Amino acid sequence: MKTLKIPEATIIRLSVYSRHLTEVDRKGIVTISSGDIAEGVGVSPAQVRKDLAYFGEFGTRGVGYNVKDLHRHILKILGLSQDWSVSLVGMGNLGLALTTYKGFRERGFIITSIFDNDPKKVGTVVNGVEVMPVDKLVEVAKANKTQIGIIAVPSQFAQETADKLVEAGVQAILNFAPVVLNVPPEVELRNVDLAVNLEVLTFNVGTRRS
Amino acid sequence: MKTLKIPEATIIRLSVYSRHLTEVDRKGIVTISSGDIAEGVGVSPAQVRKDLAYFGEFGTRGVGYNVKDLHRHILKILGLSQDWSVSLVGMGNLGLALTTYKGFRERGFIITSIFDNDPKKVGTVVNGVEVMPVDKLVEVAKANKTQIGIIAVPSQFAQETADKLVEAGVQAILNFAPVVLNVPPEVELRNVDLAVNLEVLTFNVGTRRS
DNA sequence: TAGATTGTTAATCGATTAACAATC
DNA sequence: TAGATTGTTAATCGATTAACAATC
Numbered sequence: 001m002k003t004l005k006i007p008e009a010t011i012i013r014l015s016v017y018s019r020h021l022t023e024v025d026r027k028g029i030v031t032i033s034s035g036d037i038a039e040g041v042g043v044s045p046a047q048v049r050k051d052l053a054y055f056g057e058f059g060t061r062g063v064g065y066n067v068k069d070l071h072r073h074i075l076k077i078l079g080l081s082q083d084w085s086v087s088l089v090g091m092g093n094l095g096l097a098l099t100t101y102k103g104f105r106e107r108g109f110i111i112t113s114i115f116d117n118d119p120k121k122v123g124t125v126v127n128g129v130e131v132m133p134v135d136k137l138v139e140v141a142k143a144n145k146t147q148i149g150i151i152a153v154p155s156q157f158a159q160e161t162a163d164k165l166v167e168a169g170v171q172a173i174l175n176f177a178p179v180v181l182n183v184p185p186e187v188e189l190r191n192v193d194l195a196v197n198l199e200v201l202t203f204n205v206g207t208r209r210s
Numbered sequence: 211m212k213t214l215k216i217p218e219a220t221i222i223r224l225s226v227y228s229r230h231l232t233e234v235d236r237k238g239i240v241t242i243s244s245g246d247i248a249e250g251v252g253v254s255p256a257q258v259r260k261d262l263a264y265f266g267e268f269g270t271r272g273v274g275y276n277v278k279d280l281h282r283h284i285l286k287i288l289g290l291s292q293d294w295s296v297s298l299v300g301m302g303n304l305g306l307a308l309t310t311y312k313g314f315r316e317r318g319f320i321i322t323s324i325f326d327n328d329p330k331k332v333g334t335v336v337n338g339v340e341v342m343p344v345d346k347l348v349e350v351a352k353a354n355k356t357q358i359g360i361i362a363v364p365s366q367f368a369q370e371t372a373d374k375l376v377e378a379g380v381q382a383i384l385n386f387a388p389v390v391l392n393v394p395p396e397v398e399l400r401n402v403d404l405a406v407n408l409e410v411l412t413f414n415v416g417t418r419r420s
Numbered sequence: 421t422a423g424a425t426t427g428t429t430a431a432t433c434g435a436t437t438a439a440c441a442a443t444c
Numbered sequence: 445t446a447g448a449t450t451g452t453t454a455a456t457c458g459a460t461t462a463a464c465a466a467t468c
Contacts, residue, residue, distance in 0.1 A: 007459060011413045015406045019388055033425065041390055045425090046461055053427060061426040062468035079412035086408075093310050097303035103388060103405040148411065172411040178229055178313060180252055188414045190407055195313040196225045197402050198296075201358065201382040202289035203221045204398045217435060243449065255449090256437055263451060271450040272444035 010051045014074050016041050017048065021071040033064035083108045087146040087170070089161050090153035091116040091131050094176060098152060099127050112144050113137075134164070141168035151175045162189075220261045224284050226251050227258065231281040243274035293318045297356040297380070299371050300363035301326035301341050304386060308362060309337050322354050323347075344374070351378035361385045372399075 020040045024032055034048040052058055052070075055077050059065040075081055086109050088095055098104070099111055114126060115134045122133050132140060141149070149165035151158050151173060158177035165173055165187075172188040175181055178196075183189050230250045234242055244258040262268055262275075268283050269275040285291055296319050298305055308314070309321055324336060325344045332343050342350060351359070359375035361368050361383060368387035375383055375397075382398035385391055388406075393399050 005458085006417075008410060009459075011410050012406055014413075015403070015409045016390075020390075035425085044461070046463090049425090049427065050460075057427065059426055060468060061466065062424050064425065077413065078409045079416040080409065084408075084412060093303070093307035097307040098404070100303050101404060104408065107405050107409065109405070109408050147415070148408065171415045174407055174411060180226075180230075180250070186418075188411050188418075190411050192402075192404070192407055193225070193313075194308070194311060194402070195317050195319070196222055197384055197400055198294075198314065198319050198358065199225045199288045199290065199317065200218060200221050201384060201398050201400050202294060203224075203287065205357070205381045206289035207216075208396075208398075215434085219435075245449085254437070256439090259449090259451065260436075267451065269450055270444060271442065272448045274449065 006054050010054060011078070013041075013043060013047070013051050014078060017051070018071060018074045018078065018080075021067055021074065025067050025071060029067055031064045032067050032070070034059075036064070080108050083110050084148050085110060085112045085144055085146045086148045086150060087111070087113045087115070087137070087141045087144070087165070087168070088150045088152060089115045089134065089137065089165070090151065090157075091118070091121050091126065092152060092154075095152040096126065098150060098176075099129070109148070112146060113140050115140075134161070137161075137164045138168045141165065141170065146170055148172045148174065151177055151181075153177060155179045216264050220264060221288070223251070223253060223257070223261050224288060227261070228281060228284045228288065228290075231277055231284070235277050235281060239277055241274045242277050242280070244269070246274075290318050293320050294358050295320060295322045295354055295356045296358045296360060297321070297323045297325070297347070297351045297354070297375070297378070298360045298362060299325045299344065299347065299375070300361065300367075301328070301331050301336065302362060305362040306336065308360060308386075309339070319358070322356060323350050325350075344371070347371075347374045348378045351375065351380065357381050359383045361387055361391075363387060365389045 017037055020037060034045040037048045038045040058070050058073050088099055088111050091114055099114065104111070111129060114129050114131045115137050116122060116131050117134045121131050124131050146168060147170060149170040151161050153161050155177045158175060158179050159181055162173060162175070162181045162183055166183055170187065173183060175189065175191045178193045181189060227247055230247060244255040247258045248255040265287050268280050298309055298321050301324055309324065314321070321339060324339050324341045325347050326332060326341050327344045331341050334341050356378060357380060359380040361371050363371050365387045368385060368389050369391055372383060372391045372393055376393055380397065383393060385399065385401045388403045391399060
């Protein structure tokens, strides 16, 4: 098995293709070409074929790709042929939104524990999961074999939360706090910065030739 | 003024530098080198200098950059030396989280109108802004000179929401629905897909040599 | 066979890194 | 002046696009 370096942009697009294939499959369409996929998601056909080619040969020349088959392959590639146990830390408005976000469960991300330090929140049940004090994080997340931690706490508590998640043995962390976190290299870290997205927009608006 | 094409990655990093400079300035530090910034945000010093060089010469050789001065310049570049009037559509849990998100107001993004079609939500006041029916969107957003629209509605309503925002004359749209939207080229569009972020993580976890 | 579409290579384009002259 | 650090160029690395042979 060759381990070519895969561009992250390719992974993001695979995720988008996959969602598109869900739609296409729902419509009962059996076969799809790279051109069809490309049109559906707004990239070039060559890009679609190139992205898929990193992982194997999934199509038939002259015909295209079998929708169900390709979809299965992409889900497998993305690691979505299994469920993932997720721990969410921080039950503010963002935490609540993430907990109830349909897109997570649909893709196999199951929130199995929730932590917050607010005594008013501890003990309440959100989406079927009881909110526990952050003190319990390491113990509970370990016991649950939690694989992914989501940080939705205020920035000043983000690093200590990350430390606890690492101690609990998570493999990956998704961080919504706009700070740079330090985690050991064996833990995958990804940052989502909501304000940055608006700032890219305002930069683009500002530099538009008009 | 030369209009070199600026990488989007540069814009994202400028946003990160800017947030770091807020911290540094708060500590009372007056001068900072590209190496200090680099260390603070986890990139290389050359990258910092290159990013800044797209926009001018902000430092002093042998000395570094004046913190306040550089910060002001970056904010100006990002279009943050003015406030932006933002309209939020969809007052679900995500909409609520976005409305109360401190990071937006801090950076000059002011949510001036909120729309939802749920009669139970219409008329309520969230963070000082009254929720209005989506029917009113075009009229109200126009009257407010709304510049940015945020889409936080279920996927199946995302395109019609985008259409209304375009009709209202917004310059940019931030879309949280995991669908591909069509908007005219003069409207800037950016998609935030929360599930994709988790999928990049699970892909990386799955392909780790271990 | 003729038409269609993949998989893959080569060419192009773009972004990052390294190195260093300029200069405070 | 000596030391430090920028701004910028050249070299490297990586990703996208175009083209086309393979093949259904």
